[in-house]
Amino acid sequence: MKRFVVLCLLLVQFYGYSQDKFLNEKPPVFPNCQAVEIDSLQQCFNKSVFDLIYNNYKVPQKVYDENYKGDVVVLFEVDTTGTFKVVYVDAIYNELKNETKRVFGAFPKITPATYNGRTTYKQYSISIRVPLVKYVEPSHDINVTNGLSKLEEAAKKEFDSIKSNLESYANQRFSSELNIQFTHSDYNRFDRSMNLIGTNSHTASKPFLYSEVSKYYDFEEEDKKLQKKKESWAGKKLWNDHLLQLRGKDYWFTIDPIFDLQVGKDTDADFSSTYNNTRGFVVQGGLGKKFNFYSAVFESQGRFADYVNRYSESLKAFGPDPAIIPGRGIAKRFKTDSYDYPVAEAYLSYSPAEFLNIQFGHGKNFIGDGYRSLLLSDVTSPHPFLKLNTKFWKLKYTNTFMWMKDVRDEVVEDKAFLTKYVANHYLSWNVSKRFNLGLFESVLWTNSNDRGFDINYLNPIIFYRAIEFETGQGAGNALLGATAKYKFSDDVNAYGQFILDEFSLSDIKGGEKSWKNKYGYQLGLKYYNAFNVDNLFLQLEYNRIRPYTYSHNTIVLNYGHNNQPLAHLWGANFSELLLIGRYRLNRWFADVKFIFGNRGFDYNNGTDNFSYGGDIYRDYNDRPFDTGVEINQGIKTKSFYGNLQAGYVVNPASNLKLFTDITIRNFDPNATTTETFDNNTVWFNIGLRTDLFNWYFDN
Numbered sequence: 001m002k003r004f005v006v007l008c009l010l011l012v013q014f015y016g017y018s019q020d021k022f023l024n025e026k027p028p029v030f031p032n033c034q035a036v037e038i039d040s041l042q043q044c045f046n047k048s049v050f051d052l053i054y055n056n057y058k059v060p061q062k063v064y065d066e067n068y069k070g071d072v073v074v075l076f077e078v079d080t081t082g083t084f085k086v087v088y089v090d091a092i093y094n095e096l097k098n099e100t101k102r103v104f105g106a107f108p109k110i111t112p113a114t115y116n117g118r119t120t121y122k123q124y125s126i127s128i129r130v131p132l133v134k135y136v137e138p139s140h141d142i143n144v145t146n147g148l149s150k151l152e153e154a155a156k157k158e159f160d161s162i163k164s165n166l167e168s169y170a171n172q173r174f175s176s177e178l179n180i181q182f183t184h185s186d187y188n189r190f191d192r193s194m195n196l197i198g199t200n201s202h203t204a205s206k207p208f209l210y211s212e213v214s215k216y217y218d219f220e221e222e223d224k225k226l227q228k229k230k231e232s233w234a235g236k237k238l239w240n241d242h243l244l245q246l247r248g249k250d251y252w253f254t255i256d257p258i259f260d261l262q263v264g265k266d267t268d269a270d271f272s273s274t275y276n277n278t279r280g281f282v283v284q285g286g287l288g289k290k291f292n293f294y295s296a297v298f299e300s301q302g303r304f305a306d307y308v309n310r311y312s313e314s315l316k317a318f319g320p321d322p323a324i325i326p327g328r329g330i331a332k333r334f335k336t337d338s339y340d341y342p343v344a345e346a347y348l349s350y351s352p353a354e355f356l357n358i359q360f361g362h363g364k365n366f367i368g369d370g371y372r373s374l375l376l377s378d379v380t381s382p383h384p385f386l387k388l389n390t391k392f393w394k395l396k397y398t399n400t401f402m403w404m405k406d407v408r409d410e411v412v413e414d415k416a417f418l419t420k421y422v423a424n425h426y427l428s429w430n431v432s433k434r435f436n437l438g439l440f441e442s443v444l445w446t447n448s449n450d451r452g453f454d455i456n457y458l459n460p461i462i463f464y465r466a467i468e469f470e471t472g473q474g475a476g477n478a479l480l481g482a483t484a485k486y487k488f489s490d491d492v493n494a495y496g497q498f499i500l501d502e503f504s505l506s507d508i509k510g511g512e513k514s515w516k517n518k519y520g521y522q523l524g525l526k527y528y529n530a531f532n533v534d535n536l537f538l539q540l541e542y543n544r545i546r547p548y549t550y551s552h553n554t555i556v557l558n559y560g561h562n563n564q565p566l567a568h569l570w571g572a573n574f575s576e577l578l579l580i581g582r583y584r585l586n587r588w589f590a591d592v593k594f595i596f597g598n599r600g601f602d603y604n605n606g607t608d609n610f611s612y613g614g615d616i617y618r619d620y621n622d623r624p625f626d627t628g629v630e631i632n633q634g635i636k637t638k639s640f641y642g643n644l645q646a647g648y649v650v651n652p653a654s655n656l657k658l659f660t661d662i663t664i665r666n667f668d669p670n671a672t673t674t675e676t677f678d679n680n681t682v683w684f685n686i687g688l689r690t691d692l693f694n695w696y697f698d699n
Contacts, residue, residue, distance in 0.1 A: 029111040060095035174219035182207040190217035192528040202396035253285025262687030269306040276302035295346040317407035369495040379569040404561035438483035445476035477557040497522040512627040520545030539580040547573040547613020573614035600634035
């Protein structure tokens with residue numbers, strides 16, 4: 001009897017607890033759920049929420065285009081007035097987050113939840129599947145947050161949020177403050193778009209930022225056109241994607257391998273073959289929207305065509321290293337007839353305001369609209385630099401401060417190369433919709449008298465020549481220049497440059513052709529979509545530089561770095577005509593280049609050791625005469641360089657290209673010396689290259 005009474009009491013207590021649970025706590029109620037029994041109210045609430053989402057949610061087009069499948073996690077509440085409020089949304093696309101907030105913001109007010117008959121708020125978390133599916137119980141659950149605060153609920157989802165972001169990648173590079181890797185062939189893709197009549201673009205100061213080019217060229221759309229349909233992970237990585245790509249709410253970065261694997265044959269050389277074996281990696285990314293970083297490390301061994309090897313060894317620096325590979329850096333001997341030349345490039349890019357970008361790094365820069373630049377080129381080795389790009393109204397102002405090296409034996413102290421400093425100013429002004437005018441000035445100085453980096457040259461608007469006189473005329477070497485561009489139509493524009501190192505008007509009037517008239521000029525013409533053929537580009541360019549330009553009576557003050565010129569790779573004392581054609585179809589490309597030159601070289605023998613003005617690393621006081629100075633004086637040399645290259649872009653994300661090319665070079669001097677002699681070269685090449693920089697073999 002006692003056991004029966006205890007059992008009855010337990011049953012009554014359980015029944016009372018169950019009744020209290022349903023009577024004391026009730027979920028929010030939609031109008032269509034008013035007649036539903038209390039134990040089914042939560043299920044009706046769930047279904048009503050998902051029906052509203054399914055009927056009103058519009059998945060953004062970008063999500064469809066990228067074939068995304070996944071979940072949008074939402075933390076929301078129904079407050080004491082029955083109003084829906086979104087507390088937190090986690091999704092890999094901002095478009096999904098915005099659409100979720102829009103849909104919940106349109107939910108109707110309902111009867112709020114109650115506890116002990118009093119209204120209360122209720123928090124829930126749900127997952128919205130993309131693509132959308134209709135409500136099926138119980139696969140669609142709405143979870144009560146068990147009384148956690150908003151911050152606690154968001155914190156509990158933080159790790160999963162990071163995980164889901166790491167599993168996908170949005171190409172933020174295309175709108176970033178990163179440089180677009182400067183190669184003439186790749187820049188040709190968007191050159192026309194930036195030069196349409198009426199654009200307020202500035203195209204001389206290179207490399208460009210993605211953020212400035214994306215105003216004129218749709219990188220994402222063009223990238224989609226190149227995508228291959230690959231389902232496997234390996235297929236996507238090989239043909240479409242970066243090797244490693246990570247993305248979070250306020251950060252992203254990518255890692256890619258670097259390859260430049262070439263094999264070829266120089267018909268004029270004694271060795272059996274040429275080759276290049278470069279391996280490395282490149283890391284790039286961003287923190288927030290204004291700060292980006294880039295780093296590339298190259299480890300290389302190579303043997304080139306005989307004329308390139310000879311030129312490399314002519315650039316030899318102080319010490320045991322046998323050569324400087326043009327455009328790369330100092331090389332060690334590898335085996336018996338090859339070179340080992342490691343290179344590293346890196347920079348930080350920060351845009352504190354829309355009109356200002358600041359970069360500090362180790363690399364190269366270029367000023368001009370042509371294939372060559374007479375002001376600042378990328379033919380020399382990478383070097384430290386600080387660059388400020390300021391753009392407002394119709395102006396773009398570029399300040400570049402560079403740290404260079406003179407590596408000749410005679411200037412080395414304590415086995416250390418001499419440091420010299422260069423400060424450049426370039427002002428670009430869009431005078432009209434068709435005409436652009438640029439002004440350039442540069443000064444170079446050394447650490448003489450413990451001068452170091454002269455703070456005077458940090459002034460971004462000062463005239464260097466005035467400072468040079470103030471600090472002593474022998475303190476630096478100043479150059480002045482100008483650029484111009486005129487758009488005849490959207491498909492045709494002309495460009496030019498003028499460089500002035502020294503000038504004597506009286507000597508010009510007297511017709512004496514004085515050595516003091518140290519200047520050069522460039523004239524060029526570009527033709528896009530030539531002859532109504534899409535993506536066919538033609539370019540004509542003429543360059544002419546008088547003897548002794550860029551040189552100085554104090555050799556360390558010449559316009560050079562690592563025994564290479566900072567402007568045209570031929571130095572001075574030459575004239576040159578270039579014909580260039582480029583064509584691109586989807587991933588296929590072809591480039592052809594012809595260069596006709598007239599150059600003047602020094603004799604450098606026992607009877608004639610004069611400087612005839614071509615070698616900028618000679619003292620111009622070593623000249624043989626003061627008047628009658630003409631281009632091509634000294635050893636008159638005719639040269640021809642032709643190159644045909646064709647290939648296929650294997651991976652557009654890393655710019656990995658499969659290519660083959662043939663180079664024909666004829667070098668015909670009118671006198672023979674140990675350094676200057678008749679030479680005819682045919683050089684075949686085939687390779688796989690991550691194309692990140694211009695490499696000039698047309699010396």
